[in-house]
Amino acid sequence: MNPAPIINKKSVKSALPLRQAQKQEKRLKGKGGRRPLKNYLGKVVTLSPPKSTLEKSKTADVPANVSVDELLCAIEKAGLTGMSGNGFPIHQKITSFLAAKPGNRILLINAVECDPALVHDEWLLHNRYAEIRQAIHHLKQTLSLTGVVLAIKDKRIRPNDACTIATVPPRYPMGEEHFLIRQALGIPIESDTIPAEQGILVLNIQSVYQIGKIISNDYDGGRFVTIADLTKASARVVYVYPGENIATLLTAHFGAQGNKTLHKGFGAMSCVTADKMDDFSNCETFAAYVDVPQIDSKNKCKHCGSCTRRCPMHIKVAKIVQNTDGNRHFDNASYHPERCMQCGSCTYFCPASKDVSGYVTRG
Numbered sequence: 001m002n003p004a005p006i007i008n009k010k011s012v013k014s015a016l017p018l019r020q021a022q023k024q025e026k027r028l029k030g031k032g033g034r035r036p037l038k039n040y041l042g043k044v045v046t047l048s049p050p051k052s053t054l055e056k057s058k059t060a061d062v063p064a065n066v067s068v069d070e071l072l073c074a075i076e077k078a079g080l081t082g083m084s085g086n087g088f089p090i091h092q093k094i095t096s097f098l099a100a101k102p103g104n105r106i107l108l109i110n111a112v113e114c115d116p117a118l119v120h121d122e123w124l125l126h127n128r129y130a131e132i133r134q135a136i137h138h139l140k141q142t143l144s145l146t147g148v149v150l151a152i153k154d155k156r157i158r159p160n161d162a163c164t165i166a167t168v169p170p171r172y173p174m175g176e177e178h179f180l181i182r183q184a185l186g187i188p189i190e191s192d193t194i195p196a197e198q199g200i201l202v203l204n205i206q207s208v209y210q211i212g213k214i215i216s217n218d219y220d221g222g223r224f225v226t227i228a229d230l231t232k233a234s235a236r237v238v239y240v241y242p243g244e245n246i247a248t249l250l251t252a253h254f255g256a257q258g259n260k261t262l263h264k265g266f267g268a269m270s271c272v273t274a275d276k277m278d279d280f281s282n283c284e285t286f287a288a289y290v291d292v293p294q295i296d297s298k299n300k301c302k303h304c305g306s307c308t309r310r311c312p313m314h315i316k317v318a319k320i321v322q323n324t325d326g327n328r329h330f331d332n333a334s335y336h337p338e339r340c341m342q343c344g345s346c347t348y349f350c351p352a353s354k355d356v357s358g359y360v361t362r363g
Contacts, residue, residue, distance in 0.1 A: 002361050003270040005344040006263050006293050007044060007116065007230065010353055015291075017233035018044040022116070025170075029153055032169020036183060037312055039172040039345050041116040044268065045228050045235035047123065066215060068098065071142050074214050083206035083223060084110070084175070085266035085285040090207060097196040098143065104199055107139060107148045108184060111205040112168060112175040114153075115267030118286060120224040121205050122154065123237040128209055133162040135212025143201075150205075151184040172269075173312060173343040177202045191313070191339065225280070228288040229254040230268070240280045246287045247276040260289040269344040295347060297355040301325060307346035307356045313339040317346045321359050337361070 012018045025043040032040070066074075076091040097105070113121035124132070136148055148163035153170045166184035168174055174183065181189050181200060189195060195202055203211075206224060213219040221241055227250055228235040236253055246264055251257065264278060264287045265271035274287065307317040316335040323330045337360045346356040 001272045002358060003265050003272050003342065004355055004357055005269045005295065005347045006271045006288070006290050007268050008295055008348045008350065008353055010351065011294065012044055012116075015231075015233075018230065021046045021233040029155070029170045032171050034171075036179060037169075037171040037174060039310055039312065039349070040170065041114070041172045041269075041348065042170065043119070044116045045119060045226075045230070045233050047119045048234050048236050066138070066142055068142055071211075071215070075211065078210075078214050078219050078221075079282070080207070080210055080214065080219075081282055083204040083210065083285070085283050087283045090203070090211070093196050093203075094143070094201065096194065097199070097201040100197050100199040104146045105144060106185065106200050107136075107143070107145050108181065108195075108200060108202045109136075109148065109150045109163065109205050109208055110175055110177075110180060110202055111150060111152045112180065114170065114172045114175045115269050115286075116172075117228055117230065117235065117268035117288065118226045119235050120226045120237045120285070124205055124209060124224060125152065125154070125157065131212050132205065132209050133160070135208050135215065136162045138215055139208070139211065149184055151180055172345065173341065176312075176341055176343070179312070223282075223285075225284065226267075226286050227253060228286070229260075230288050230290045231260060242280060242282055244280045245276075246274055246278050246280060246284075249280075250287060250289060254289060257289060259292075261292055263288050263290050269348065270342060295353050295355050297358055299352045299354045301354060302352045304351060306349050306351060310345045310349045312343065312345060313341060315339055315360060317356060317360055321354070321356060324359050324362075 012022060021044050022042040072091045080090045082088045111121050111125050149166050150163045151166045151168055155167055157165055168183045174180060177195055178189050178191050181187050181195055210219060222239050224237055225240055226235050227238055247262060262274045263271040264274040264284050267286050301321055305318050311317050319335050320332045320337060323332060340360045344357045350356050
């Protein structure tokens, strides 16, 4: 089953709690300019205090000197993968970064978190920043960085000695590496270029935090995730371990499931249906109760072209949908479905509530 959005513009508009949460987010951070991205989604959840104790904040003593080889070995041994949920081994990403041509070495820390239902990166920014700063200082020294840029949406964060702050517009999907590099660093970079190989290391803010824990011998394999009850627009940040049961955790925080469906994935824009036996893995960053989504590929296309206009990769999505629904024997390769980054924008803005992104991922 391919991950897909579990909310769209229509469902948010028709659900009062989601609509109120989105309006609150808009008041706090605005909508930002339409360039470089047209899509504004905004958070559809409000952060609630956790019922259980989170992993405790602490700044451990960091070794005075750790070599690059020692750092890479420790990260590989810990099995640390990208905390945005991509599952890519971080030691491989850093290795590619260090193998780039000599010159500027920039660390871009992604704290944008533009998915409308995720809140744990922003929580980390406000509640674990001392540890994150400590990790940044160590990475500067070990990787011989010439610059560190922290990309955020929250204008309340002030510049400091650890890094430069780059405030980006709250547009979706701004967190994608190539868009973020262009906006935060002003460096044009093609979608088929690997940033690490160009001397730009993009790491999620939790990845930086966990690297700091590895350096201080305090890494325990856990991670912060967002759990939510989207029927009430309520979200919590919790610290989970691989193998922890998803249904049990959601029931403990939000009560019994009732008629709600259980979903897991990387955020509200990329989810699959879960069952009561499913556990958290090293990849999931999100789990939620949801009303049965009305998004379905069987819904009839309105031929409005919204999906094509909203696609950040400029794929002719409407053509792919119309060819597929019309059973036309046409090669959709000319519309470049391979460019799809699976952001789900086409599905979110579809007035017919079609699972449009599913058409593109199938090619």
